[in-house]
Amino acid sequence: MTKRSTWSIPYLVFLVIFVVLPLLLVAIYAFQDAGGRFTFSNILRFFSDGDALSTFAVSIEIAIENTLICILLGYPAAWILANKKLNRSAVTIILFILPMWINALMRTLATAELFNMFGIPLGKGTLIFGMVYDYLPFMIYPIYNVLEKMDKSYSEAAQDLGATPWQVFWKITVPISKPGIISGVMMVFMPTVSTFAISEFLTNSKIKLFGSIIQENINSSMWNYGAALAFIMLIIIGITSLLAGNDDKEAAGGLI
Amino acid sequence: MAASEYIIEIQNLCKSFDGIKVLEDINLKIRKGEFVTLLGPSGCGKTTLLRQIAGFIAPDSGTILMDGKDISGIPPYKRPLNTVFQRYALFPHLDVYENIAFGLKLAGVPRAEIDKRVKKMLKLVSMSDYEDRAVDSLSGGQQQRVAIARALVNQPKVLLLDEPLAALDLKMRKDMQIELKEMHRKLGITFIYVTHDQEEAMTLSDTIAVFNEGRILQIGTPTDVYNEPQNAFVADFIGESNILDGRMICDRKVEFIGNEFECVDEGFGENVLVDVVMRPEDIEIRRDQSKAVFFGTVTSCTFKGVFNQIFVNTDEGYELMIQNYRKYEVGERVGMMIQPGNIQVMRKERICNSFDTYMVDETHVELFGESFECSPVAGISAGDAVTAEFSFRAVDLQDHQEDGVVGAEVHFILYKGNHYHLTVVADDGTHVYVDTDDIWDKGDLVGINIKAKDIKIRKRND
Numbered sequence: 001m002t003k004r005s006t007w008s009i010p011y012l013v014f015l016v017i018f019v020v021l022p023l024l025l026v027a028i029y030a031f032q033d034a035g036g037r038f039t040f041s042n043i044l045r046f047f048s049d050g051d052a053l054s055t056f057a058v059s060i061e062i063a064i065e066n067t068l069i070c071i072l073l074g075y076p077a078a079w080i081l082a083n084k085k086l087n088r089s090a091v092t093i094i095l096f097i098l099p100m101w102i103n104a105l106m107r108t109l110a111t112a113e114l115f116n117m118f119g120i121p122l123g124k125g126t127l128i129f130g131m132v133y134d135y136l137p138f139m140i141y142p143i144y145n146v147l148e149k150m151d152k153s154y155s156e157a158a159q160d161l162g163a164t165p166w167q168v169f170w171k172i173t174v175p176i177s178k179p180g181i182i183s184g185v186m187m188v189f190m191p192t193v194s195t196f197a198i199s200e201f202l203t204n205s206k207i208k209l210f211g212s213i214i215q216e217n218i219n220s221s222m223w224n225y226g227a228a229l230a231f232i233m234l235i236i237i238g239i240t241s242l243l244a245g246n247d248d249k250e251a252a253g254g255l256i
Numbered sequence: 257m258a259a260s261e262y263i264i265e266i267q268n269l270c271k272s273f274d275g276i277k278v279l280e281d282i283n284l285k286i287r288k289g290e291f292v293t294l295l296g297p298s299g300c301g302k303t304t305l306l307r308q309i310a311g312f313i314a315p316d317s318g319t320i321l322m323d324g325k326d327i328s329g330i331p332p333y334k335r336p337l338n339t340v341f342q343r344y345a346l347f348p349h350l351d352v353y354e355n356i357a358f359g360l361k362l363a364g365v366p367r368a369e370i371d372k373r374v375k376k377m378l379k380l381v382s383m384s385d386y387e388d389r390a391v392d393s394l395s396g397g398q399q400q401r402v403a404i405a406r407a408l409v410n411q412p413k414v415l416l417l418d419e420p421l422a423a424l425d426l427k428m429r430k431d432m433q434i435e436l437k438e439m440h441r442k443l444g445i446t447f448i449y450v451t452h453d454q455e456e457a458m459t460l461s462d463t464i465a466v467f468n469e470g471r472i473l474q475i476g477t478p479t480d481v482y483n484e485p486q487n488a489f490v491a492d493f494i495g496e497s498n499i500l501d502g503r504m505i506c507d508r509k510v511e512f513i514g515n516e517f518e519c520v521d522e523g524f525g526e527n528v529l530v531d532v533v534m535r536p537e538d539i540e541i542r543r544d545q546s547k548a549v550f551f552g553t554v555t556s557c558t559f560k561g562v563f564n565q566i567f568v569n570t571d572e573g574y575e576l577m578i579q580n581y582r583k584y585e586v587g588e589r590v591g592m593m594i595q596p597g598n599i600q601v602m603r604k605e606r607i608c609n610s611f612d613t614y615m616v617d618e619t620h621v622e623l624f625g626e627s628f629e630c631s632p633v634a635g636i637s638a639g640d641a642v643t644a645e646f647s648f649r650a651v652d653l654q655d656h657q658e659d660g661v662v663g664a665e666v667h668f669i670l671y672k673g674n675h676y677h678l679t680v681v682a683d684d685g686t687h688v689y690v691d692t693d694d695i696w697d698k699g700d701l702v703g704i705n706i707k708a709k710d711i712k713i714r715k716r717n718d
Contacts (some may be wrong), residue, residue, distance in 0.1 A: 151343070151345065152344035153341050153342075153343060154345055154347060154348075156310075156312055156332070156339075156345065157333040157341055157345035157346075157347070157406075158347070158358070159311075159312075159331070159333045160332055160333070160357050160407075161338065161341045161358050161359035161362065161406070161407075161410065162308060162331075162333050162334075162362045162363055162410070163333055163358075163362055164333055167362060171358075172347060175349040176347070176348060176349055178349075183513055218322070253581070
C-alpha cells in the first residue's frame, strides 16, 4: 500500500461506520418480520396501505411546489448575485447564505411563532412558506456557482450574433446554467420529501409528510415497517438522482 | 452626400477605466473591404477599441461612425458586424451546426436557407464533416474555424477579430493566417483584426495601426511601418532593429556611433538630437575593409536558417545587430557601411525628463508624490509653481524600492547600442525615462534616486 492511500483510511472507516452500516441496517430491517425472518411483506404492505400512499402523494406534491417556488425565487436571486454590475460586494452573498448557519429546527420554530403572533392559521400555505424559507439557499447557491463561473463572452457572443438581452437569457444563460439548476433541484426536492419537523411545527401536524410516517412508525417501535418505508424512499431518491445525473455529466453545480 | 469610402470612422475617441486612461484621442478611418490590424503589446488598448466598435463598452467621448452614421446609441445586437472572440466563446450546449445557425435563427431566416448557408460556411472553413459534433470535442483550430463560420454566416459588413489565432500553435497559426487572408479576398468584407504579433500583422494586413499605452503611434501599410517607423517604439516593436542616439548635423547629414553619415532626411534643423534606426539586414558587412565607413570586431554569429545573425562591436564601442547570408568568425575584423536610404531618422519625443510641479520648501521639490532634494535657486520659495528637469542619466535606479526616494517598475526597455533607455513607471503612475548601462528586466521593481545638483528648477510663469 502506498503512503498516499494510507491517508484515506480514517475516511474509509468513517464512511463504513456512519454511512454503509446504517444503510445496511435499514435494508436488513426492511426485509425482516418482527421475528427476524426474511420477508417482502413490509414492502408489499406499503402498496396496500392507503394512508401511506396518500401521504406519499401529498409529500411529492408539496415537494414539487416547494421546488418550483424555489427555482422561481432562487434563479433571479442567483443571477443578480452573480452579476458583478448589480452586486459588487461579497457580503450580499453571505447574507443569502447566512440563514443556513442557524439550525433549521430553530428557524422553523421561530417561523411558527411569527405566524402565531400575527394570528395566521397554520396549514398548507404556512408549510410551503416555511419550506421555501428553509430550502431557498440550497437552490440559490449551486445556481450562483454556475452563473458566477460562466464565461461572460458567451453572452457577448450571443448579443454579437443579434440576441436581445431577453434572448441571451433564455437561449444562453439558462441552458448553460442547467447543471446548477439540477443540483439545486436535487438539494431541495429530496430533503422536502423526507422532512417531518417542518410539517409538524408549521401545520400542527395537520399535514403529514412521508418523513412523518416513517418517524411515527419508528417512534412506535414498528422498526421493520419504518425501515421498509425509508428503504422505498431511498430507492426513489436514488432513481431520481441517477436520472438527473445522467442528463448532465458535468453537474458540478456546487454543493453536490 | 455620397456614401463615404470609409465604412468605419473613429473620431477623437477616449476611454478610461477607474480613472486610468486606456485610450486617448484615437482617430482611425477604415475603408470598405480593407484588412486593418490593430497591433500593440498587451494592455495597449487595442482590444478595448475593438469592443467599443462591437458595442460592448461605450466610449467616454468621441464618436464611432459606420457608413457615416454615429452608432453610439445602437446596442451590440443591432450592429451589422460580427466578432470572432479570442477564446472562441462557442456555446457549449449547442453542436457545431446549431452554433453557426444561431444568428440566422434569431434573424428569422427560413429554415431551408439557414441550412444552405450553414452548409456553405462549413465548406468555406473546411468543417463539413463536423456539423453534428459537440463543440468541446473539437481541437483549438477546429473551434476557431467554427467561430469564424458563426460570425461570417450572418454576412456582416465588418468582421471583428480579437486575437483569434493567439491560442493556436505556430504551425496551425501560419496555416490559419493564409486561410484568413484567402477568406478576406473571397468575401470582400472589411476585417478589423487585433493582435500583438507583429509578424501576423505584416502577413495579413492592408493597413496596420500600431498602438502603445492607449495611443495610435503610426498608421500605415506594412511596408511603411517597417521601413519608416515614426518613433523608437514602432521601430523596436516591428521587426528587429538597431536604434541609436544620433545628432542631425544639417539636412542630409547625421552623426551617430561616432561617425558622420549621408542620409536622405531633411527638415530636422541643425544640431538636433534624433533617434536613428537601422534594420539589421541593411547594414553591409565585409571582410575587405577598403570600402567600409566604420569598423569593428565580430562578437557572435548565429545561424538562423536563411541568414546569420551577427553581433559586432564597433571600434567606437557600440554593439550592432547585423543579418547576412555569409558566416563570420568570432573575433574577426570587419568593415561596415550603410546606404543613405537605409538610415531612418526620427525626431526624439523628448531629450530630458521634465515635470511641472511645485516647491515643498526652498530645497525640496515635489516629484511623483514624494519630496526630492534640490539645490536652492534664488527667488524661488516654498509653494512656487516650477518646472523640474533632469537628464535621463541623472536617474539612479536602486535594486530595492525602499532604497529610493520613490518606488517604480521597469516598463519598457530599448537597447541603444551602448546603453539602455528605460521607461519606468513611478508608484504614482508618472513615466520617468532613464539612460543606464546596467541591465534591467521588464517588471523589475526599482527605487529612484536623483542627486540634488542634477535637478534643474525653473520658475513657471502661468
